[in-house]
Amino acid sequence: MKLGNYSIRGRLALFTGLAVGALCIVFSLVLLVALNRMATRSLTDEVTAVGELTAYYVDRGELSNPLPPIPQDLVRPVQVVDPHGRVVAATKDLQGRPAMAHFLPRSPRRVASQVVCDSILTGGRCHVVVAQQVYRDGNWTIYSAAPALPFYVYPGVIAILVVGTAILTLTVVCGARRNVTSSLRPVEAIRSQLDHIRSTNPGRRVPVPTAKDEIYRLARSVNQTLDRLESVLDQQRRFCSDASHELRTPITAMRTQLEVALMAPEDTDVPQLCDAVLPSIERLQAIASDLQTLTRLDTGVPGDRQKVDLCELITMELGASNGKVVQRLLPGVTVLGDRSGLGRLVGNLVQNAQRHASSTVTVTLRRGNGDPRFPLGIAEVEVLDDGDGIAADQRETVFRRFTRLDTARSRVAGGVGLGLPIARQIAESHGGTLTIQDSDRGARFVLRLPLHS
Structure with missing residues (x-):
C-alpha cells in the first residue's frame, strides 16, 4: 500500500513508529553485545579460577587422576597435559579423552583463552577454553572450559527487550499521532472555512490560531491571498460592467441606425448610412484592441526586450x-x-x-x-x-x-x-x-x- 493513501497523521505516526522501532532494535543489539561480552568475561574469569586451582595442585606435586575435588560453584571440565602432550589427569567427565584444545598461552602472560567448537566436549556447543602453563620439570598445560554463552546471554533478557521495544514504540506512535492531530486541528479549521468560501462571499476569512507558529503564518498568508483575490474579483466585476457599458453604446447606436434604414429602405442613402455607422465600428475596434492589450499586460507576458x-x-x-x-x-x-x-x-x-x-x-x-x-x-x-x-x-x-x-x-x-x-x-x-x-x-x-x- 502506498504511503500517499495515508493521512499526514498516519504517515507521521508510521514514520515515527518505524524510526523508534529501528532505534530500539539497534539499542537492543548493542546492549546484547555488551551484556554478552561482560558475561563472557565473567565466565572466562571463573574458568580461569578453576584452572588456577588445578595449577596449584600441579605446582605442589599433588596431582591425582581424576583431579581432586573442586568446589561445587567452580565445577568445570579440566585437563592436565604434561610436557610431552599427554593428558595425565582430568575431571571425571573427561577420563580417557584426548586434549580438548591444542593452543598454548604466549609468554609472559602464561594464560590464554579461546572459543573452541567441534571438540571432545559434549553438548554440541562451543566452549570457552582457558589454557594455563605451570613449570615443573617442563611446561605443564592446564585446560579448563565452560559452555559459551548465546548472544542473548539469557532468554529473559531478550524477552524483556522485545516487550520493551513494542511498548515504547506503541507509546511513541500514539503520542506522535495525538500531538500531530492537535497540531493539525487549526489546519482542519482553515480547510473547512476555505470550503465555504465561494465567489459569492469572498469576504470570509480563515481563522488565525493564537500560537504564532507555522500554521499561524500559513493562516495569515491565506488571508492575504484571499484579500488579493477579493480585490481582483471586484476589479473584474467593475471591468466587466464598464466594458459591457462601453460596448453597449456603439452597438445600440448601430442597431438604431440599421433599424431605421430597414424601416425605409427606399429612402436610405447607403453612403450616408455607412458614414453614420463607421464611427461606432471604429469605437468598437478601439475598445477591442485596448481590451486585448490589457489582457496581455494582465497575464504578465513580456514583450521583446x-x-x-x-x-x-x-x-x-x-x-x-x-x-x-x-x-x-x-x-x-x-x-x-x-x-x-x-x-x-x-x-x-x-x-x-x-x-x-x-x-x-x-x-x-x-x-x-x-x-x-x-x-x-x-x-x-x-x-x-x-x-x-x-x-x-x-x-x-x-x-x-x-x-x-x-x-x-x-x-x-x-x-x-x-x-x-x-x-x-x-x-x-x-x-x-x-x-x-x-x-x-x-x-x-x-x-x-x-x-x-
Missing part, C-alpha cells in the same frame, strides 16, 4: 500625431524595453494631452537621478498640456479602467477610458512609474524609466 532610443521613439510618435506639440528632447537617452509597448505608452500620453489641451502640448525628455530605485539613473519623459488640468484628489482615479472625468467630451473625442491605465501598466511592466505631478497650468504626466547602461 531591446535597447530603445527614447528620443528617436518619441520623435516617430509625435510625427504621426495631430495638433501642436513642442518637443524638448535630449538625444542619447536609452532604455531597455519593448519598443512597440513603449511607443503605445508615449502615444497614449500624447493623445490624452491633445484631447484636453487648449492649444499646445509640450513633451520633454531628460535624464534624472537621485531615486534609489534606479541605480543607473532615470529616463524622464514629461507630457504637459495647457488645459484645465486634473484635481489632486482625482490624479489616481484617471488611471482606473473606463474612467473619464468628463464623460461626454471624452466620448466625442474618441476616448474610452483605457489609454491611461494601459500606459501605467506598460510603465510598471518596464520597472518604471507613471504619475501626475503639480503644474502651473494643465495636466503634467511624468514617466520615469530605468536607464540602460
Whole structure:
C-alpha cells in the first residue's frame, strides 16, 4: 500500500513508529553485545579460577587422576597435559579423552583463552577454553572450559527487550499521532472555512490560531491571498460592467441606425448610412484592441526586450500625431524595453494631452537621478498640456479602467477610458512609474524609466 493513501497523521505516526522501532532494535543489539561480552568475561574469569586451582595442585606435586575435588560453584571440565602432550589427569567427565584444545598461552602472560567448537566436549556447543602453563620439570598445560554463552546471554533478557521495544514504540506512535492531530486541528479549521468560501462571499476569512507558529503564518498568508483575490474579483466585476457599458453604446447606436434604414429602405442613402455607422465600428475596434492589450499586460507576458532610443521613439510618435506639440528632447537617452509597448505608452500620453489641451502640448525628455530605485539613473519623459488640468484628489482615479472625468467630451473625442491605465501598466511592466505631478497650468504626466547602461 502506498504511503500517499495515508493521512499526514498516519504517515507521521508510521514514520515515527518505524524510526523508534529501528532505534530500539539497534539499542537492543548493542546492549546484547555488551551484556554478552561482560558475561563472557565473567565466565572466562571463573574458568580461569578453576584452572588456577588445578595449577596449584600441579605446582605442589599433588596431582591425582581424576583431579581432586573442586568446589561445587567452580565445577568445570579440566585437563592436565604434561610436557610431552599427554593428558595425565582430568575431571571425571573427561577420563580417557584426548586434549580438548591444542593452543598454548604466549609468554609472559602464561594464560590464554579461546572459543573452541567441534571438540571432545559434549553438548554440541562451543566452549570457552582457558589454557594455563605451570613449570615443573617442563611446561605443564592446564585446560579448563565452560559452555559459551548465546548472544542473548539469557532468554529473559531478550524477552524483556522485545516487550520493551513494542511498548515504547506503541507509546511513541500514539503520542506522535495525538500531538500531530492537535497540531493539525487549526489546519482542519482553515480547510473547512476555505470550503465555504465561494465567489459569492469572498469576504470570509480563515481563522488565525493564537500560537504564532507555522500554521499561524500559513493562516495569515491565506488571508492575504484571499484579500488579493477579493480585490481582483471586484476589479473584474467593475471591468466587466464598464466594458459591457462601453460596448453597449456603439452597438445600440448601430442597431438604431440599421433599424431605421430597414424601416425605409427606399429612402436610405447607403453612403450616408455607412458614414453614420463607421464611427461606432471604429469605437468598437478601439475598445477591442485596448481590451486585448490589457489582457496581455494582465497575464504578465513580456514583450521583446531591446535597447530603445527614447528620443528617436518619441520623435516617430509625435510625427504621426495631430495638433501642436513642442518637443524638448535630449538625444542619447536609452532604455531597455519593448519598443512597440513603449511607443503605445508615449502615444497614449500624447493623445490624452491633445484631447484636453487648449492649444499646445509640450513633451520633454531628460535624464534624472537621485531615486534609489534606479541605480543607473532615470529616463524622464514629461507630457504637459495647457488645459484645465486634473484635481489632486482625482490624479489616481484617471488611471482606473473606463474612467473619464468628463464623460461626454471624452466620448466625442474618441476616448474610452483605457489609454491611461494601459500606459501605467506598460510603465510598471518596464520597472518604471507613471504619475501626475503639480503644474502651473494643465495636466503634467511624468514617466520615469530605468536607464540602460
